[in-house]
Amino acid sequence: MAILIRNGHIIDPANDIDRVGDLYLNSRILALDEAPDGFRPERTIDASGKVVCPGLIDLRARLREPGLEHKGTIASESRAAAAAGITTLCCPPDTDPVLDTPAVAEQIRHRAAKVGLTRVLPLGALTLGLGGEHLSEMKELKDAGCVAMSNAERAIPNTLVMRRALEYAATLGLTVILDAEDPWLGRSGCIHEGEVSTRLGLPGIPDYAETIAVARDLMLVEQTGVRAHFSRLSTAGALKMVAEARAKGLPVSADTSAHQLYLTELDVGYFNALCHVRPPLRSQRDREALRRGLAGGTISAVCSDHQPHDLDAKLAPFTSTEPGISALETLLPLVWRLAEEGSLTRSGAIASLTCRPAEVLNLKLGSFTPGTPADVCIFDPEHFWTLDAQALLSRGKNTPFGGWGFKGRVTHTLLEGRLVFELNDAAVG
Amino acid sequence: MTNENIQLDRQGNLRHFLSTEGLSRQTLEEILNLAESFASVKAQTVKKVPLLRGKTIVNLFFENSTRTRTTFELAAKRLSADVLNVNIATSATAKGESLLDMLHNLEAMHCDMFVVRHGESGAAHFIARHVAPHIGVINAGDGRHAHPTQAMLDMFTIRRHKGGFPPLTVAIVGDIMHSRVARSQIHALSVLGAGEVRVIGPKTLLPPAIEKMGVRVFHEMEAGLEGADVVIMLRLQRERMQGALLPSEQEYFQAYGLTPAKLRLAKPDAIVMHPGPINRGVEIDSAVADGPQSVILEQVSNGIAVRMAVMAMVLGRHPGSELTEQEEA
Numbered sequence: 001m002a003i004l005i006r007n008g009h010i011i012d013p014a015n016d017i018d019r020v021g022d023l024y025l026n027s028r029i030l031a032l033d034e035a036p037d038g039f040r041p042e043r044t045i046d047a048s049g050k051v052v053c054p055g056l057i058d059l060r061a062r063l064r065e066p067g068l069e070h071k072g073t074i075a076s077e078s079r080a081a082a083a084a085g086i087t088t089l090c091c092p093p094d095t096d097p098v099l100d101t102p103a104v105a106e107q108i109r110h111r112a113a114k115v116g117l118t119r120v121l122p123l124g125a126l127t128l129g130l131g132g133e134h135l136s137e138m139k140e141l142k143d144a145g146c147v148a149m150s151n152a153e154r155a156i157p158n159t160l161v162m163r164r165a166l167e168y169a170a171t172l173g174l175t176v177i178l179d180a181e182d183p184w185l186g187r188s189g190c191i192h193e194g195e196v197s198t199r200l201g202l203p204g205i206p207d208y209a210e211t212i213a214v215a216r217d218l219m220l221v222e223q224t225g226v227r228a229h230f231s232r233l234s235t236a237g238a239l240k241m242v243a244e245a246r247a248k249g250l251p252v253s254a255d256t257s258a259h260q261l262y263l264t265e266l267d268v269g270y271f272n273a274l275c276h277v278r279p280p281l282r283s284q285r286d287r288e289a290l291r292r293g294l295a296g297g298t299i300s301a302v303c304s305d306h307q308p309h310d311l312d313a314k315l316a317p318f319t320s321t322e323p324g325i326s327a328l329e330t331l332l333p334l335v336w337r338l339a340e341e342g343s344l345t346r347s348g349a350i351a352s353l354t355c356r357p358a359e360v361l362n363l364k365l366g367s368f369t370p371g372t373p374a375d376v377c378i379f380d381p382e383h384f385w386t387l388d389a390q391a392l393l394s395r396g397k398n399t400p401f402g403g404w405g406f407k408g409r410v411t412h413t414l415l416e417g418r419l420v421f422e423l424n425d426a427a428v429g
Numbered sequence: 430m431t432n433e434n435i436q437l438d439r440q441g442n443l444r445h446f447l448s449t450e451g452l453s454r455q456t457l458e459e460i461l462n463l464a465e466s467f468a469s470v471k472a473q474t475v476k477k478v479p480l481l482r483g484k485t486i487v488n489l490f491f492e493n494s495t496r497t498r499t500t501f502e503l504a505a506k507r508l509s510a511d512v513l514n515v516n517i518a519t520s521a522t523a524k525g526e527s528l529l530d531m532l533h534n535l536e537a538m539h540c541d542m543f544v545v546r547h548g549e550s551g552a553a554h555f556i557a558r559h560v561a562p563h564i565g566v567i568n569a570g571d572g573r574h575a576h577p578t579q580a581m582l583d584m585f586t587i588r589r590h591k592g593g594f595p596p597l598t599v600a601i602v603g604d605i606m607h608s609r610v611a612r613s614q615i616h617a618l619s620v621l622g623a624g625e626v627r628v629i630g631p632k633t634l635l636p637p638a639i640e641k642m643g644v645r646v647f648h649e650m651e652a653g654l655e656g657a658d659v660v661i662m663l664r665l666q667r668e669r670m671q672g673a674l675l676p677s678e679q680e681y682f683q684a685y686g687l688t689p690a691k692l693r694l695a696k697p698d699a700i701v702m703h704p705g706p707i708n709r710g711v712e713i714d715s716a717v718a719d720g721p722q723s724v725i726l727e728q729v730s731n732g733i734a735v736r737m738a739v740m741a742m743v744l745g746r747h748p749g750s751e752l753t754e755q756e757e758a
Contacts (some may be wrong), residue, residue, distance in 0.1 A: 037506070198636040201550040201573030201612055206637070270435070271551035315529060315559075317549035319572070 001025050001041045001417060003088065004035075007048025008378060012054060013351035014358075014367030017423050023052055027417040030078065043419075045412060053350045054366050055375030055413065057086025057357040059177075060231055061306035061328060063089075063120070064395075067096025072308035072395040074108065077328065078117040080394035084329045084422040085377030085410040086304075087118055088365055092177075094152035095126040100125035100136045102144035109145050119375075121361070123150040123177055124283065127167050132156040135168055143176060147361050148229070150177035153278065155213065157183050163220055168228035175361060177231050178217050180238060181279065185209035190319050192280040194264040202318060205280050211237040218245050221252055229360050230254040232305055234279035236289030243298040247292045253360050256290050257305035258334040259325055263287075263400065273314045273321040274400040277305075285417055291343050294352060300359035304331040308396020317419035326396030330387065333406035334381065340407055374417040383409035435557055443742045445557045445566040448575040449617040457584070457620055463738035467507075468731070480746045481510035488514045489556075491571070492546040496705060496729060497579070504736035508746075513540070526631050529559055536561045541744060543567070550574035550609075565711050565743035567736075573607050573714045579704050580613030582735040584621060584729050587659055590700050594621040600653050600695070601644075602629040603663035603685060603712055606636045610704045611663060619643045629653035630685060633674040635648045650685050657695040662687050662703045665712045678711050692722065700724045725734050 005023040008396055010032070012018075016030070024030040024039055031039075062083070064072035081089055091108065093099035099108070105122045112120035124141030126149040128134040128191040149169050156162045169176045186209040191197045193204025212231065218241060221228045233239055233254045242254045259277065264284050268275045275281055307324025314321050332353065339349040343390035358366030365373060413421035434451045438444045443456060467478075485504045490498055498514065505512045515535075535543070542565045545553050550572030557566040570576040584594075591597055599618055603630050605611045618626045619642070628639060629647040640646055647653030654660060665681060675681050687701065701713075701723045709715045718725060 193637055195638040195641045198638050199612070199642065201571075201609055260610070270433075271554050317547065317552040317555045317571075319526075319549050319551070375597065 001419060002039060003374075003414070004041035004044045005047050005052055005378065006044055008050050008052035008400065010052045010160050010368070011347055011350045012074050013347045013369040014054075014355035015369060017368070018347050023368065023376070024412075025376070025417050027374055029368050029372050031370055038100060045378065049382065050378050050380050050411060052378050054354040054368060055415065056332060056353040057301075057363070057376050058089040058304050058306070058328070058331060059301055059357050059360065060257070060303040061089040061091060062324075063091050063108075063403050064308060065095070067102070071310050071313070074111045074120065075115045076393075076395045077306070077308060078112065078115045078120070080328045081118040082413050082415070083393050083410060085332050085379060086328060086411050087375035087415045088121060088363070088415065089118060089376070090121045090123050090147065090361070090415070092123050092150055092152040094130060094154070098125050098129050098366050099146075100128050100130070100141070104138045104148050105141060105144040108144050116415070116418070118415060121145070121147045123148050124147070126151040126169070126176065127156060127161065130154040132158060132161060134255065135165055138169060138172055138174060139281070140382045142172060147363070148175040148177050150231070151179070153179050153181070155179070155181060155183035159216065159220070162217070163224065166220050166224040166226040166228070170209065170224050173227075175227045175229055177229050180210050180213035180217060181205070182209040186213065190276060190280070190323070191268055192282045194263040194265060194283060196268055198403065200268070200271065207237055207282065207286065210235045210363045214238040214241050218242075218252065219249065221245070221250055225251070227251045231277060232257045232260070232283050232303065233299070234260050234286060234290070236286045239289055239293045239298055243293070246298065253300045254362070255301040255303050255357070256294065256299050257327070258302050258331050259305070259327060261287065261294065261302065261338065261398070262334060263267050267400065270401065271318040273316070273318055274325070274398055276314075276318060276323045277325055278323040278393055285422040291338070295336075295344050295348065297420050300311065300352070300360055302331070302335050302352045303357070306394070307397045308394045309398070314398050324398065324400045325400065326392060326394045328394055329392050330399060330401050332377070332410065333387075333408055334401075335379070336408040337406065341370050346347060374414060376412070376414040377410060378412040379408050379410045381408045383407070435554070437461070438514060443739075446577055446739050446743055447553045447557055447566065447568045448511055449577045449580050449613045449620065450575070454620050454622070456721065457581070457617060459627065460581055460738050460742065461478065461585050461588055463579075464731070464734040465736040468534070468734040474727070477507050477509050479509045480741050481505065481508040484510040484744060485539065486510045486512050486542045486740065487535055487540045488512065488543060488544045488569075489517070489535075489546070491517050491545075492514070492554070492570070494546055494570070496732070497546065500732040501569060504733050504740060507653050508737055516743070520710075532556060532560055534581055536564060538563065542740065543649060544569050546570045548572055561733070567739060567743060569741050573609050573612070575613045576609040576704075577613045577617075578739055579610050580587065580617045581739065582728055582732040583614055583661065583702060583704070584617050585735050586699070586702065586724055590724065591658060594618065594623040596658055597623050597658045598625045598627065599623050599659040599661065600627040600629055600657040601661045601663065602650065604634045604689065605630055605639060605663070606634045606671060607666065608663050610751050611719060614644075614661065627653050627657070630754065631675070634669070638643075644745050650691060651694055654691060654694040657699055659688065660692065660695055660701050662701065662707075662713050664706065665706065665708060680713070682711055686712055687717050689716050689720070692717055702728060705729070713725050739754055
């Protein structure tokens with residue numbers, strides 16, 4: 001369908017555009033400002049006063065299907081993603097069964113395509129069953145549509161296996177997504193090790209559980225030449241190491257999750273299980289370093305690290321609760337708020353959710369470059385709203401941001417030129 | 430929502446007793462004073478007061494305990510409450526759902542108070558947040574987090590021997606890392622204004638950033654005991670030999686066991702305390718445990734008066750209030 005998005009404030013960081021304009025598209029982006037020859041819009045969206053940016057790309061979101069459908073399904077979470085302006089998301093391989101065969105990858109892609117509300121890119125398991133012992137059939141996984149390899153949150157303690165896995169991925173030109181946590185130092189913990197863990201008597205995960213893992217993996221990246229991306233870094237120390245590695249010219253990048261940019265260990269308060277996440281909420285110093293790293297470019301992207309849960313998963317004493325936040329629907333509001341607060345430019349905020357994550361995975365998405373898929377997110381930057389956890393579209397209502405006020409709300413989402421979400425103001429009011 | 434102090438109601442009265450953290454000096458002193466008035470009850474021939482007549486108290490113990498459960502039971506009975514003991518093997522109800530289901534079942538039996546011991550830090554807070562509003566929760570030990578009635582009976586014992594807290598140097602020795610008792614003691618001592626609180630132990634048994642709780646850290650026992658008025662020894666659990674925390678009990682005793690020779694470094698009138706059960710020859714020498722400076726058994730009997738005080742306060746029944754109760758009835 002030919003669509004004209006009129007008079008919106010277009011932010012397209014990849015093309016250095018940050019001004020009011022008109023966007024012409026069908027299933028692909030056609031042009032800016034000047035209508036292409038013979039273009040007749042079948043629909044015109046008036047975006048006056050709104051921001052029009054490329055559809056958001058989330059490098060890490062769990063959909064819970066297959067395996068944990070009581071927490072979420074591809075259908076339920078795709079709906080939440082569309083409402084959040086997210087048109088592309090990567091799902092880690094720790095599904096049940098594990099995403100270590102082409103069949104599982106194809107199943108996920110098939111379901112997602114059938115739902116048709118967001119583009120789902122599977123990450124293939126780096127080792128068979130995520131067991132950290134045998135390499136998975138990476139070429140087959142790549143052919144089945146896996147955009148990168150990952151061992152999810154299961155560390156590979158055996159350094160030789162890790163080396164071989166990275167070498168093999170490098171052979172195939174695959175990007176490897178790395179979760180950095182030393183399996184021994186972090187194993188029994190559930191909260192950042194420090195003042196709060198001591199006060200609450202909760203077993204801690206020290207910040208060096210992350211830096212030690214990053215140090216080892218950086219050495220292996222240097223040796224193997226693999227293109228590597230650290231997922232959800234949480235500590236100032238790890239960030240510094242990644243910055244140094246990038247300065248040396250190593251092919252590494254990193255992201256962090258949106259909640260790490262706002263919350264700290266202090267938010268755990270008196271055992272608030274909604275703040276039970278992994279990697280844990282760190283210190284204020286770490287949070288400030290993450291914000292600086294995002295503004296300075298060491299952190300390429302912000303992901304949601306979406307982990308929807310059923311109610312019971314959080315209804316237990318803290319250590320028995322499951323980690324994770326239902327985070328798709330707070331991704332843009334939180335990152336946009338950084339721009340509102342001035343710690344990031346508006347264009348920088350949008351870049352961390354569009355062209356920069358696209359760059360991490362070498363995807364031809366996340367911009368308004370003519371000829372690329374017409375994924376568009378339109379939001380009203382003046383719309384003030386309060387988050388009601390129960391009103392989340394995701395099946396998981398587990399958010400610590402309930403009651404937070406946000407400025408900026410998605411009004412339209414387009415996936416390859418199809419309107420997959422439109423805010424119904426009457427329903428909201 | 431979960432960051433507020435749920436122990437107090439809007440008027441600042443004790444609704445639950447979950448931790449010594451976040452309570453005022455006035456509240457802690459009120460507990461001690463009330464306990465003092467109950468301490469005389471045990472000397473009477475009729476050991477009961479009718480403050481909690483008609484109330485039902487459930488001892489909900491997910492972890493084994495003899496002393497704590499027994500003293501809670503005695504305390505409740507001396508206040509004339511009905512007591513129900515529920516012992517649950519830890520393994521049977523690890524899941525939150527069954528824990529909540531069980532609570533709601535007990536609520537349906539019209540209980541007024543849960544006394545909870547649980548192996549996980551935060552369990553008492555979790556239960557307090559989910560019980561019906563009329564039910565009071567007392568934490569009888571949750572994981573490594575808190576054991577507030579133990580800390581208060583220790584404060585009671587210290588006050589009886591030493592008068593007040595400001596001039597005191599208190600040394601807590603041993604496995605601070607895994608000790609809910611130590612955490613509760615440190616909070617209570619700092620609220621009550623103790624002059625100096627020291628923790629003594631090897632780095633493997635001290636939690637990170639412990640100095641942020643307002644204590645001085647010592648790794649050498651001799652230096653830490655110097656001039657102490659109160660020496661509190663903590664139990665060393667056998668499991669600590671696994672997980673590479675300590676090489677052996679013998680070596681631990683050599684470095685951190687309390688012997689008569691080491692005790693001589695403290696003030697001559699220093700008292701020795703231990704929350705029990707004691708490991709003789711591991712953290713404390715028998716000559717000290719049974720010696721003249723030991724107040725370990727006294728701690729146990731003080732536990733009853735302190736628990737009576739906390740139960741009465743949480744259920745809003747102060748001495749004297751039973752008269753108005755009866756008039757209303």
